[in-house]
Amino acid sequence: MQARFLLIGIILAFAFGAILGPRPASADVNFHPYIKPTSNGSGANMDPIHVLYTISGTHSNTQLHFLHHVGWTDQGGNTMYFGDHGSWQGHTDQRGSACGWCIRYHTRFNTQDDAGPAGYGTFTMGPAHYEEISISPPCGHVSVSYNSARDTIANSMSAGGHFVTWVYWGNNQVIMQCDNRGTVGDGWLVRIDVP
Amino acid sequence: MKTVIARTTLTALGLSMAFLLGSAATSALASGTEVLHLRVLTRVSGESIATLQSEYWIDESRRLAKVIDTTPQGATVSSNGPDWKLVVPAEAGPALRFEGLDSNSAAVRAVAYRLYYYRDAARAGAATVTKDATTYLVAISGAFASLDPVTELPLWIQYGGTRLDHVYQLQERLPASQFPSSFFAATDRDTSVTTETNLTDAAARAHFALLSPGASFAGRPNVRTFFTAGANPRVLEQFNQMYGEDVQLSMSLLSAIPTQLRPGGTPVATAIGPGMVYEDSGSTSILVFRANVVVGAFAPDLSTALALLDSLRPIK
Numbered sequence: 001m002q003a004r005f006l007l008i009g010i011i012l013a014f015a016f017g018a019i020l021g022p023r024p025a026s027a028d029v030n031f032h033p034y035i036k037p038t039s040n041g042s043g044a045n046m047d048p049i050h051v052l053y054t055i056s057g058t059h060s061n062t063q064l065h066f067l068h069h070v071g072w073t074d075q076g077g078n079t080m081y082f083g084d085h086g087s088w089q090g091h092t093d094q095r096g097s098a099c100g101w102c103i104r105y106h107t108r109f110n111t112q113d114d115a116g117p118a119g120y121g122t123f124t125m126g127p128a129h130y131e132e133i134s135i136s137p138p139c140g141h142v143s144v145s146y147n148s149a150r151d152t153i154a155n156s157m158s159a160g161g162h163f164v165t166w167v168y169w170g171n172n173q174v175i176m177q178c179d180n181r182g183t184v185g186d187g188w189l190v191r192i193d194v195p
Numbered sequence: 196m197k198t199v200i201a202r203t204t205l206t207a208l209g210l211s212m213a214f215l216l217g218s219a220a221t222s223a224l225a226s227g228t229e230v231l232h233l234r235v236l237t238r239v240s241g242e243s244i245a246t247l248q249s250e251y252w253i254d255e256s257r258r259l260a261k262v263i264d265t266t267p268q269g270a271t272v273s274s275n276g277p278d279w280k281l282v283v284p285a286e287a288g289p290a291l292r293f294e295g296l297d298s299n300s301a302a303v304r305a306v307a308y309r310l311y312y313y314r315d316a317a318r319a320g321a322a323t324v325t326k327d328a329t330t331y332l333v334a335i336s337g338a339f340a341s342l343d344p345v346t347e348l349p350l351w352i353q354y355g356g357t358r359l360d361h362v363y364q365l366q367e368r369l370p371a372s373q374f375p376s377s378f379f380a381a382t383d384r385d386t387s388v389t390t391e392t393n394l395t396d397a398a399a400r401a402h403f404a405l406l407s408p409g410a411s412f413a414g415r416p417n418v419r420t421f422f423t424a425g426a427n428p429r430v431l432e433q434f435n436q437m438y439g440e441d442v443q444l445s446m447s448l449l450s451a452i453p454t455q456l457r458p459g460g461t462p463v464a465t466a467i468g469p470g471m472v473y474e475d476s477g478s479t480s481i482l483v484f485r486a487n488v489v490v491g492a493f494a495p496d497l498s499t500a501l502a503l504l505d506s507l508r509p510i511k
Contacts (some may be wrong), residue, residue: 029458032475041476044440086476117458137312138338138354147427166429168453170473170482170491173443174421174435182437184421186430187447187491189457 029116032083033171035108035127039081041088046080047127047143048171048185050150051107055121055193059111062124063093065194069160070153072107076100078141082110082125103132105149120191128153129183139178146175146185154190165191233348234365313340314347412438412506413499441478444503445491452487463497466505472497 029052034045053062067073075096081088091108098104107128116123128149134142158164172187313333316322322335331342338354346366352359411417415438423433432448460471463481467490470483474497481500483490490507494500 033457033473033480045478083476135338135352135354135359138336138352140355151427165455166453167455167457168449168482168489169457170445170480170489172433172435172445172447172491173493174419174437174440176440182419182421182435184423184433184435186423186427186433187445187489188429 029114029120029123030085031114031125033169034173034175035080035082035091036088037078037080039088039090041081041083045173045175047108047129047175048146048169048173048187049082049125049127050146050169050171050185050189051126051128051153052116052120052189052191053124053126053194054116054119054191055123055195057111057122057124057192057194059092059109059124061194062109062111062126065157065160065162066095066109066126066153069162070095070156072097072105075104075106077106077108080108084110084114103130105130105152107149107153126153134177134179137179142177142179142181143175143183146183150185150188150190154192157192163193165193167191232365232367233363236360236362236364311347313342313349313352317342317347412442412503415439415442438503441493441495442499442503443491443493444507445493447489447491449487449489452484456482456484463501465492465501467507470504472500 031049032041033049035047035049037043037046053066072095074094075098077094077096077100079090081090089110092111093109094107095109096104096106105128107126109124109126111124114123115121128146129143130145130149131141131143134140154164167189168187169189170187171189172185174182174184176182313322313335316335317324317333322333324334325332326344329344331344331347333340333342338352340352341350342348343350348363348366349361351361417436417438419435419437421433421435421437423430423435429450430447431450434444434446436444438444456471457473460473460482463470463472465481465483468483468485470481470490473480473482477495479494479497479500481492481497481504483492483504490504492500492503494503
């Protein structure tokens with residue numbers, strides 16, 4: 001009798017494990033095209049995700065090559081959230097061209113070692129912006145440009161020998177900033193291959 | 196009239212103007228229209244890394260200005276960001292930033308750094324003011340500013356635990372005759388321009404079918420329209436219309452037909468042709484391509500995005 005319950009238990013455990021256990025990452029790019037300010041994905045869209053580090057774009061590879069060719073370091077910044085397959089998580093790294101109070105380029109990374117579709121390999125998301133500090137009115141960071149930050153990264157990586165591919169993503173919504181300005185990207189995403 | 200300002204030209208002109216301004220300083224208080232010329236050093240107290248130098252030429256009667264910002268390393272910041280010009284109202288009201296348009300257009304964009312923000316807030320009664328013969332303190336939204344009692348320009352601003360000191364290295368008023376009328380009119384400069392304008396002006400320069408001026412969608416007014424041109428080699432022109440942050444329409448004239456599109460879309464029939472729909476946890480995007488023109492509809496759900504495209508019609 002006990003053996004029968006044990007057998008049923010084992011079968012149920014396998015069944016629930018199959019349902020609730022960890023699943024392999026889907027081979028797609030089903031991420032939300034903008035980062036968000038909250039951990040549940042609510043709130044207005046923020047930076048468009050317009051940079052992908054692909055092929056072997058794991059966390060370590062991406063950081064290694066980014067630091068080597070672009071050179072920005074961790075200068076601080078607010079946590080923003082990336083949506084991937086419906087779940088949201090904060091950035092894993094951030095890099096800035098200057099201090100947090102400075103006018104600067106700033107980028108965040110989200111690395112889940114995702115497996116993309118054919119040709120993408122493992123990728124990391126890396127939205128970027130060029131920002132100012134608004135003190136008049138006093139409301140903090142404002143992103144002035146998305147395109148220039150992306151292009152600066154793409155140019156630096158390309159000059160360093162990385163192959164870049166431009167993909168029309170269509171994430172060119174106007175993003176309102178705290179000083180009531182609207183900043184808009186051009187909807188293009190750059191794939192930067194990382195060996 | 197399209198007005199653009201290029202960094203390289205500004206630098207060269209700034210040098211030549213500096214020569215002119217030096218000789219004009221003695222007649223700075225001439226009657227009639229004047230130009231306020233400021234060179235401001237802004238720095239974080241106790242630090243040198245965030246020191247910024249800005250140079251302003253402000254003609255309040257014409258409401259035109261030029262601004263050059265440089266980093267501590269001497270690089271011209273405008274080379275990394277959009278070129279722009281500033282409109283500073285003669286009376287109370289926010290300063291506005293214009294990009295690529297003449298000042299008489301309907302372009303509206305608040306500047307990130309408003310030179311007279313605290314003065315205007317004080318005049319509008321929107322701030323707490325402490326003022327006597329030598330002190331002019333303005334408090335608003337968690338920030339404090341000390342203004343020069345005469346010029347009402349900020350001497351320092353305390354915000355977020357950081358104090359920014361403004362050192363006016365040069366402050367003079369010059370006859371407008373020293374301010375070349377052609378300065379803002381030149382159109383032959385290579386520049387990166389991002390422009391926000393009203394829909395009528397935008398439509399006159401457009402290559403797309405657009406919603407009619409003043410149109411609304413599902414009870415939402417067309418709250419803002421953006422027009423971008425010449426910003427990069429991949430997009431020749433781009434319009435964005437906002438019916439709120441969650442409902443937007445974009446039209447882009449790409450420099451070439453894309454060879455790669457965002458994967459994962461599902462074909463969908465729309466009022467303006469076949470498109471691809473992308474569901475993004477809480478929002479829906481539809482992209483419709485016609486050669487190198489792409490129309491994007493963004494809405495909370497598919498039916499709203501489709502209805503947005505249904506409402507698209509041309510402007511004569």
